[in-house]
Amino acid sequence: MMEELHLKRQTAVKHTVIMLILLGAIFALHIIGIILLLVATIDNAWWMTDTISTDVWARWILQNGKWNYTDLPEGSHYPQDYLQAVQASSVLACIFSILGIFVFVAQLFTLNKGQRFTISGIFQFLACLCIMIAASIYTDIFHRNEANGWYGHCFILAWIAFALTFISSITYFVLRKKTA
Amino acid sequence: MLTFLALASVVLLGIVPEQSQAIVIYTGWERHALVGSDIRLSCSFFSWRWTSEDVTFSWTYRPDGSRDSISIFHYTGGAAYVDNKGPFRDRLEFVGNPSRRDGSILIKNLEFSDNGTFTCDAKNPPDIVGRPSSVRLLVFEKVPIQAGVITGAIIGVVLGLLVLIVVIYYLMRFLVARRVFSLSVSKHGKKKKEGSQQRQGPVPPADPSKVAASAVTRG
Numbered sequence: 138m139m140e141e142l143h144l145k146r147q148t149a150v151k152h153t154v155i156m157l158i159l160l161g162a163i164f165a166l167h168i169i170g171i172i173l174l175l176v177a178t179i180d181n182a183w184w185m186t187d188t189i190s191t192d193v194w195a196r197w198i199l200q201n202g203k204w205n206y207t208d209l210p211e212g213s214h215y216p217q218d219y220l221q222a223v224q225a226s227s228v229l230a231c232i233f234s235i236l237g238i239f240v241f242v243a244q245l246f247t248l249n250k251g252q253r254f255t256i257s258g259i260f261q262f263l264a265c266l267c268i269m270i271a272a273s274i275y276t277d278i279f280h281r282n283e284a285n286g287w288y289g290h291c292f293i294l295a296w297i298a299f300a301l302t303f304i305s306s307i308t309y310f311v312l313r314k315k316t317a
Numbered sequence: 318m319l320t321f322l323a324l325a326s327v328v329l330l331g332i333v334p335e336q337s338q339a340i341v342i343y344t345g346w347e348r349h350a351l352v353g354s355d356i357r358l359s360c361s362f363f364s365w366r367w368t369s370e371d372v373t374f375s376w377t378y379r380p381d382g383s384r385d386s387i388s389i390f391h392y393t394g395g396a397a398y399v400d401n402k403g404p405f406r407d408r409l410e411f412v413g414n415p416s417r418r419d420g421s422i423l424i425k426n427l428e429f430s431d432n433g434t435f436t437c438d439a440k441n442p443p444d445i446v447g448r449p450s451s452v453r454l455l456v457f458e459k460v461p462i463q464a465g466v467i468t469g470a471i472i473g474v475v476l477g478l479l480v481l482i483v484v485i486y487y488l489m490r491f492l493v494a495r496r497v498f499s500l501s502v503s504k505h506g507k508k509k510k511e512g513s514q515q516r517q518g519p520v521p522p523a524d525p526s527k528v529a530a531s532a533v534t535r536g
Contacts, residue, residue, distance in 0.1 A: 175468075175471070179471075180464070181464075194464070195462060196461075208459050208461045209461070228467070228470070228471060231471050232471060235471075235475045
Protein backbone atom coordinates (compact mmCIF):
# COMPACT_ATOMS: atom_id res chain seq x y z
CA MET A 138 0.00 0.00 0.00
CA MET A 139 2.73 2.41 1.03
CA GLU A 140 4.89 1.34 -1.90
CA GLU A 141 2.00 1.99 -4.27
CA LEU A 142 1.53 5.47 -2.89
CA HIS A 143 5.28 6.13 -3.03
CA LEU A 144 5.42 4.99 -6.65
CA LYS A 145 2.44 7.16 -7.54
CA ARG A 146 4.09 10.20 -5.99
CA GLN A 147 7.34 9.51 -7.83
CA THR A 148 5.61 9.31 -11.18
CA ALA A 149 3.64 12.46 -10.35
CA VAL A 150 6.86 14.32 -9.59
CA LYS A 151 8.50 13.00 -12.76
CA HIS A 152 5.43 14.05 -14.70
CA THR A 153 5.60 17.59 -13.32
CA VAL A 154 9.29 17.84 -14.10
CA ILE A 155 8.72 16.70 -17.67
CA MET A 156 5.89 19.20 -18.01
CA LEU A 157 8.11 22.00 -16.75
CA ILE A 158 10.94 21.07 -19.10
CA LEU A 159 8.54 20.93 -22.01
CA LEU A 160 7.10 24.29 -21.08
CA GLY A 161 10.59 25.75 -20.78
CA ALA A 162 11.57 24.36 -24.17
CA ILE A 163 8.49 25.76 -25.89
CA PHE A 164 9.02 29.12 -24.22
CA ALA A 165 12.69 29.14 -25.22
CA LEU A 166 11.81 28.24 -28.82
CA HIS A 167 9.39 31.14 -29.03
CA ILE A 168 11.87 33.58 -27.47
CA ILE A 169 14.64 32.49 -29.84
CA GLY A 170 12.23 33.00 -32.73
CA ILE A 171 11.52 36.54 -31.52
CA ILE A 172 15.21 37.34 -31.16
CA LEU A 173 16.01 36.07 -34.64
CA LEU A 174 13.13 38.06 -36.12
CA LEU A 175 14.25 41.23 -34.38
CA VAL A 176 17.85 40.87 -35.53
CA ALA A 177 16.79 40.12 -39.10
CA THR A 178 14.49 43.15 -39.18
CA ILE A 179 16.60 45.80 -37.49
CA ASP A 180 20.15 45.01 -38.60
CA ASN A 181 21.22 46.06 -42.08
CA ALA A 182 22.84 42.97 -43.51
CA TRP A 183 20.63 41.11 -45.98
CA TRP A 184 23.12 41.40 -48.85
CA MET A 185 26.83 41.95 -48.49
CA THR A 186 29.84 42.49 -50.70
CA ASP A 187 33.41 43.40 -49.79
CA THR A 188 32.57 47.06 -49.40
CA ILE A 189 28.86 47.29 -48.73
CA SER A 190 26.41 45.80 -46.29
CA THR A 191 22.93 46.59 -47.40
CA ASP A 192 19.44 45.85 -46.34
CA VAL A 193 15.85 46.93 -46.23
CA TRP A 194 16.49 50.13 -44.28
CA ALA A 195 19.86 51.62 -45.28
CA ARG A 196 23.27 50.80 -46.65
CA TRP A 197 26.66 50.71 -45.03
CA ILE A 198 29.44 51.65 -47.45
CA LEU A 199 33.13 51.21 -46.64
CA GLN A 200 34.94 54.37 -47.77
CA ASN A 201 38.55 55.09 -46.90
CA GLY A 202 38.50 52.60 -44.09
CA LYS A 203 35.33 54.02 -42.52
CA TRP A 204 31.83 52.65 -42.68
CA ASN A 205 29.31 55.27 -43.78
CA TYR A 206 25.59 54.99 -43.21
CA THR A 207 23.92 55.98 -46.47
CA ASP A 208 20.57 55.79 -48.16
CA LEU A 209 19.46 52.91 -50.38
CA PRO A 210 19.66 53.59 -54.12
CA GLU A 211 16.48 54.32 -55.98
CA GLY A 212 15.71 53.05 -59.41
CA SER A 213 14.26 50.26 -61.46
CA HIS A 214 16.64 47.69 -59.99
CA TYR A 215 15.59 48.69 -56.48
CA PRO A 216 11.81 49.01 -56.61
CA GLN A 217 10.51 51.11 -53.75
CA ASP A 218 7.17 49.36 -53.40
CA TYR A 219 8.71 45.90 -52.98
CA LEU A 220 11.21 47.34 -50.53
CA GLN A 221 8.42 48.78 -48.44
CA ALA A 222 6.58 45.46 -48.61
CA VAL A 223 9.63 43.68 -47.20
CA GLN A 224 10.02 46.30 -44.48
CA ALA A 225 6.36 46.18 -43.50
CA SER A 226 6.01 42.41 -43.41
CA SER A 227 9.19 41.85 -41.42
CA VAL A 228 8.09 44.43 -38.84
CA LEU A 229 4.65 42.80 -38.71
CA ALA A 230 6.28 39.41 -38.13
CA CYS A 231 8.16 40.80 -35.11
CA ILE A 232 5.01 42.36 -33.70
CA PHE A 233 2.94 39.18 -34.09
CA SER A 234 5.61 37.06 -32.49
CA ILE A 235 6.06 39.35 -29.48
CA LEU A 236 2.32 39.58 -28.97
CA GLY A 237 2.19 35.80 -29.26
CA ILE A 238 4.51 35.25 -26.32
CA PHE A 239 2.36 37.47 -24.12
CA VAL A 240 -0.78 35.71 -25.29
CA PHE A 241 0.86 32.34 -24.56
CA VAL A 242 1.68 33.36 -20.99
CA ALA A 243 -1.86 34.66 -20.52
CA GLN A 244 -3.34 31.46 -21.92
CA LEU A 245 -1.17 29.41 -19.57
CA PHE A 246 -3.09 30.86 -16.66
CA THR A 247 -6.56 31.22 -18.10
CA LEU A 248 -7.08 28.11 -20.19
CA ASN A 249 -9.14 25.22 -18.93
CA LYS A 250 -7.60 21.78 -18.67
CA GLY A 251 -7.52 19.90 -21.94
CA GLN A 252 -7.85 22.93 -24.17
CA ARG A 253 -5.36 23.87 -26.85
CA PHE A 254 -3.31 27.03 -27.18
CA THR A 255 -4.97 28.01 -30.41
CA ILE A 256 -4.70 31.79 -30.14
CA SER A 257 -0.96 31.66 -29.43
CA GLY A 258 -0.61 29.29 -32.34
CA ILE A 259 -2.50 31.70 -34.58
CA PHE A 260 -0.20 34.59 -33.65
CA GLN A 261 2.92 32.51 -34.27
CA PHE A 262 1.49 31.28 -37.57
CA LEU A 263 0.81 34.86 -38.67
CA ALA A 264 4.39 35.77 -37.75
CA CYS A 265 5.62 32.80 -39.77
CA LEU A 266 3.52 33.87 -42.75
CA CYS A 267 4.74 37.46 -42.60
CA ILE A 268 8.42 36.64 -42.42
CA MET A 269 7.97 34.15 -45.23
CA ILE A 270 6.43 36.88 -47.37
CA ALA A 271 9.27 39.26 -46.53
CA ALA A 272 12.06 36.79 -47.23
CA SER A 273 10.42 35.51 -50.42
CA ILE A 274 9.95 38.96 -51.88
CA TYR A 275 13.54 39.86 -51.04
CA THR A 276 14.87 36.67 -52.58
CA ASP A 277 12.90 37.07 -55.77
CA ILE A 278 13.21 40.77 -56.47
CA PHE A 279 16.49 42.13 -55.13
CA HIS A 280 20.05 41.36 -56.20
CA ARG A 281 18.95 38.79 -58.78
CA ASN A 282 21.73 39.43 -61.28
CA GLU A 283 24.56 40.53 -59.02
CA ALA A 284 27.36 38.01 -59.13
CA ASN A 285 29.77 39.58 -56.64
CA GLY A 286 28.20 39.44 -53.27
CA TRP A 287 26.52 37.03 -50.93
CA TYR A 288 23.47 36.91 -48.68
CA GLY A 289 24.22 38.34 -45.26
CA HIS A 290 23.34 37.04 -41.83
CA CYS A 291 20.01 38.85 -41.62
CA PHE A 292 18.72 37.04 -44.68
CA ILE A 293 19.75 33.66 -43.28
CA LEU A 294 18.27 34.49 -39.88
CA ALA A 295 15.00 35.48 -41.53
CA TRP A 296 14.63 32.05 -43.11
CA ILE A 297 15.66 30.28 -39.90
CA ALA A 298 13.10 32.37 -38.01
CA PHE A 299 10.49 31.24 -40.54
CA ALA A 300 11.27 27.61 -39.72
CA LEU A 301 11.29 28.18 -35.96
CA THR A 302 8.03 30.09 -35.90
CA PHE A 303 6.42 27.41 -38.05
CA ILE A 304 7.50 24.66 -35.64
CA SER A 305 6.38 26.82 -32.73
CA SER A 306 2.93 27.41 -34.16
CA ILE A 307 2.46 23.69 -34.89
CA THR A 308 3.44 22.97 -31.29
CA TYR A 309 0.85 25.40 -29.99
CA PHE A 310 -1.84 23.91 -32.19
CA VAL A 311 -1.08 20.38 -31.00
CA LEU A 312 -0.34 20.97 -27.33
CA ARG A 313 -3.04 20.55 -24.73
CA LYS A 314 -3.05 22.06 -21.30
CA LYS A 315 -2.33 19.22 -18.93
CA THR A 316 -2.42 20.72 -15.44
CA ALA A 317 -4.88 23.28 -14.12
CA MET B 318 5.61 125.52 -24.74
CA LEU B 319 3.34 122.58 -25.47
CA THR B 320 1.97 124.09 -28.65
CA PHE B 321 5.51 124.79 -29.81
CA LEU B 322 6.43 121.13 -29.23
CA ALA B 323 3.30 119.93 -31.03
CA LEU B 324 3.98 122.13 -34.04
CA ALA B 325 7.61 121.05 -34.14
CA SER B 326 6.71 117.35 -34.00
CA VAL B 327 4.16 117.74 -36.80
CA VAL B 328 6.69 119.53 -38.96
CA LEU B 329 9.39 116.98 -38.21
CA LEU B 330 7.08 114.03 -38.88
CA GLY B 331 6.07 115.68 -42.07
CA ILE B 332 9.68 116.24 -43.14
CA VAL B 333 11.29 112.99 -42.02
CA PRO B 334 9.62 110.54 -44.44
CA GLU B 335 10.38 112.84 -47.36
CA GLN B 336 14.09 112.92 -46.75
CA SER B 337 14.91 109.42 -45.55
CA GLN B 338 12.61 107.35 -47.70
CA ALA B 339 14.56 104.17 -47.52
CA ILE B 340 13.86 101.00 -49.40
CA VAL B 341 13.46 97.97 -47.11
CA ILE B 342 14.46 94.63 -48.53
CA TYR B 343 13.07 91.34 -47.23
CA THR B 344 14.55 87.90 -47.67
CA GLY B 345 14.39 84.88 -45.41
CA TRP B 346 16.82 84.49 -42.54
CA GLU B 347 17.89 80.90 -43.14
CA ARG B 348 16.91 78.22 -45.60
CA HIS B 349 17.38 74.46 -45.26
CA ALA B 350 17.43 72.10 -48.23
CA LEU B 351 18.47 68.59 -49.19
CA VAL B 352 21.29 67.74 -51.57
CA GLY B 353 20.00 67.38 -55.10
CA SER B 354 16.80 69.30 -54.52
CA ASP B 355 15.79 72.77 -55.72
CA ILE B 356 15.40 75.82 -53.55
CA ARG B 357 13.67 79.13 -54.17
CA LEU B 358 15.28 82.14 -52.53
CA SER B 359 12.76 84.90 -52.19
CA CYS B 360 13.49 88.61 -52.19
CA SER B 361 11.00 91.40 -51.91
CA PHE B 362 11.13 95.05 -50.99
CA PHE B 363 9.04 97.81 -49.50
CA SER B 364 9.22 101.30 -50.92
CA TRP B 365 7.10 104.44 -50.53
CA ARG B 366 7.29 105.07 -54.23
CA TRP B 367 5.56 103.31 -57.05
CA THR B 368 7.51 100.50 -58.65
CA SER B 369 9.49 102.19 -61.37
CA GLU B 370 10.41 100.69 -64.69
CA ASP B 371 14.10 100.92 -63.81
CA VAL B 372 13.76 98.67 -60.78
CA THR B 373 16.82 96.46 -60.33
CA PHE B 374 17.48 93.27 -58.38
CA SER B 375 20.89 91.76 -57.83
CA TRP B 376 21.97 88.68 -55.92
CA THR B 377 25.47 88.00 -54.65
CA TYR B 378 26.83 84.83 -53.10
CA ARG B 379 29.45 84.41 -50.42
CA PRO B 380 30.48 80.80 -49.71
CA ASP B 381 30.80 79.63 -46.12
CA GLY B 382 34.22 80.42 -44.78
CA SER B 383 35.11 82.78 -47.60
CA ARG B 384 35.40 86.54 -47.44
CA ASP B 385 34.68 87.32 -51.09
CA SER B 386 31.29 87.73 -52.65
CA ILE B 387 30.55 86.90 -56.21
CA SER B 388 27.67 88.38 -58.14
CA ILE B 389 25.36 85.75 -59.54
CA PHE B 390 22.22 87.50 -60.73
CA HIS B 391 21.20 90.90 -61.98
CA TYR B 392 17.88 92.20 -63.25
CA THR B 393 17.78 95.56 -64.92
CA GLY B 394 15.96 97.32 -67.70
CA GLY B 395 13.35 94.61 -67.89
CA ALA B 396 15.89 91.81 -68.55
CA ALA B 397 17.30 89.18 -66.21
CA TYR B 398 20.98 88.18 -66.38
CA VAL B 399 21.87 84.88 -64.68
CA ASP B 400 25.22 83.43 -63.79
CA ASN B 401 26.84 81.77 -66.81
CA LYS B 402 30.43 81.43 -65.61
CA GLY B 403 30.37 81.01 -61.87
CA PRO B 404 29.38 78.20 -59.52
CA PHE B 405 25.73 78.41 -60.46
CA ARG B 406 25.95 78.28 -64.25
CA ASP B 407 23.04 76.41 -65.78
CA ARG B 408 21.49 75.99 -62.33
CA LEU B 409 20.05 79.44 -61.74
CA GLU B 410 16.67 80.64 -62.89
CA PHE B 411 14.77 83.84 -62.33
CA VAL B 412 11.27 83.13 -61.02
CA GLY B 413 10.38 86.53 -59.69
CA ASN B 414 7.94 89.19 -60.86
CA PRO B 415 9.55 92.61 -60.76
CA SER B 416 6.31 94.48 -61.30
CA ARG B 417 5.07 92.87 -58.10
CA ARG B 418 8.33 93.66 -56.33
CA ASP B 419 9.40 90.01 -56.30
CA GLY B 420 12.97 89.23 -57.20
CA SER B 421 13.18 85.54 -56.31
CA ILE B 422 15.60 83.11 -57.86
CA LEU B 423 15.53 79.34 -58.14
CA ILE B 424 18.67 77.24 -57.65
CA LYS B 425 18.41 73.72 -59.01
CA ASN B 426 20.24 70.53 -58.07
CA LEU B 427 21.89 71.76 -54.89
CA GLU B 428 25.38 70.66 -53.95
CA PHE B 429 27.28 70.79 -50.70
CA SER B 430 29.43 73.61 -52.07
CA ASP B 431 26.31 75.81 -52.22
CA ASN B 432 26.38 76.35 -48.49
CA GLY B 433 26.75 80.05 -47.90
CA THR B 434 25.12 83.44 -47.66
CA PHE B 435 23.04 84.93 -50.48
CA THR B 436 22.51 88.68 -50.46
CA CYS B 437 19.72 90.44 -52.33
CA ASP B 438 19.98 94.09 -53.20
CA ALA B 439 17.00 95.85 -54.77
CA LYS B 440 16.79 99.41 -56.03
CA ASN B 441 13.68 101.30 -56.96
CA PRO B 442 14.79 104.62 -58.49
CA PRO B 443 14.69 107.25 -57.08
CA ASP B 444 14.45 105.16 -53.91
CA ILE B 445 17.91 103.74 -53.81
CA VAL B 446 19.04 104.09 -50.22
CA GLY B 447 18.62 100.79 -48.50
CA ARG B 448 20.42 97.96 -46.79
CA PRO B 449 20.76 94.66 -48.68
CA SER B 450 19.32 91.65 -46.93
CA SER B 451 20.99 88.24 -46.61
CA VAL B 452 19.68 84.70 -46.40
CA ARG B 453 21.81 81.80 -45.26
CA LEU B 454 21.52 78.52 -47.16
CA LEU B 455 22.20 75.20 -45.40
CA VAL B 456 22.39 72.04 -47.49
CA PHE B 457 21.76 68.72 -45.76
CA GLU B 458 22.23 65.16 -46.81
CA LYS B 459 19.24 62.87 -46.47
CA VAL B 460 19.41 60.79 -43.31
CA PRO B 461 18.08 57.27 -43.74
CA ILE B 462 15.99 55.59 -41.05
CA GLN B 463 18.00 54.73 -37.98
CA ALA B 464 17.86 51.44 -36.17
CA GLY B 465 16.55 53.10 -33.03
CA VAL B 466 13.49 54.36 -34.86
CA ILE B 467 12.60 50.87 -36.10
CA THR B 468 13.10 49.32 -32.66
CA GLY B 469 11.09 52.07 -31.04
CA ALA B 470 8.29 51.62 -33.54
CA ILE B 471 8.09 47.86 -32.94
CA ILE B 472 8.16 48.24 -29.17
CA GLY B 473 5.60 51.03 -29.29
CA VAL B 474 3.15 49.07 -31.41
CA VAL B 475 3.53 45.97 -29.26
CA LEU B 476 2.95 47.87 -26.03
CA GLY B 477 0.02 49.71 -27.52
CA LEU B 478 -1.63 46.51 -28.67
CA LEU B 479 -0.99 44.86 -25.29
CA VAL B 480 -2.62 47.74 -23.49
CA LEU B 481 -5.53 47.51 -25.91
CA ILE B 482 -5.92 43.76 -25.33
CA VAL B 483 -5.81 44.18 -21.54
CA VAL B 484 -8.36 46.98 -21.68
CA ILE B 485 -10.68 44.93 -23.86
CA TYR B 486 -10.29 41.93 -21.56
CA TYR B 487 -11.24 43.93 -18.46
CA LEU B 488 -14.05 45.59 -20.35
CA MET B 489 -15.39 42.15 -21.23
CA ARG B 490 -15.19 41.09 -17.57
CA PHE B 491 -16.96 44.26 -16.52
CA LEU B 492 -19.73 43.59 -18.98
CA VAL B 493 -19.85 39.98 -17.80
CA ALA B 494 -20.53 41.21 -14.28
CA ARG B 495 -23.61 42.88 -15.70
CA ARG B 496 -24.65 39.62 -17.40
CA VAL B 497 -24.54 40.96 -20.91
CA PHE B 498 -22.43 38.09 -22.33
CA SER B 499 -23.79 34.74 -21.20
CA LEU B 500 -20.89 32.82 -22.80
CA SER B 501 -18.34 34.27 -20.44
CA VAL B 502 -20.74 33.82 -17.51
CA SER B 503 -21.01 30.06 -18.13
CA LYS B 504 -17.21 29.80 -18.38
CA HIS B 505 -16.84 31.65 -15.12
CA GLY B 506 -19.45 29.37 -13.53
CA LYS B 507 -17.47 26.32 -14.62
CA LYS B 508 -14.25 27.78 -13.22
CA LYS B 509 -15.84 28.42 -9.85
CA LYS B 510 -17.15 24.86 -9.81
CA GLU B 511 -13.67 23.47 -10.54
CA GLY B 512 -12.08 25.70 -7.93
CA SER B 513 -14.26 24.92 -4.94
CA GLN B 514 -16.46 21.84 -4.80
CA GLN B 515 -18.59 23.08 -1.90
CA ARG B 516 -20.07 26.26 -3.30
CA GLN B 517 -22.96 25.07 -5.37
CA GLY B 518 -24.73 28.41 -5.05
CA PRO B 519 -24.42 30.18 -8.37
CA VAL B 520 -24.46 27.05 -10.57
CA PRO B 521 -27.66 25.04 -9.71
CA PRO B 522 -30.26 27.03 -11.67
CA ALA B 523 -28.89 25.42 -14.81
CA ASP B 524 -30.61 27.28 -17.61
CA PRO B 525 -30.92 25.35 -20.82
CA SER B 526 -29.38 28.34 -22.65
CA LYS B 527 -26.32 28.24 -20.44
CA VAL B 528 -25.88 24.53 -20.92
CA ALA B 529 -26.19 24.94 -24.67
CA ALA B 530 -23.69 27.81 -24.63
CA SER B 531 -21.15 25.80 -22.62
CA ALA B 532 -21.59 22.89 -25.03
CA VAL B 533 -20.78 25.27 -27.88
CA THR B 534 -17.57 26.49 -26.21
CA ARG B 535 -16.35 22.97 -25.52
CA GLY B 536 -17.01 21.86 -29.07
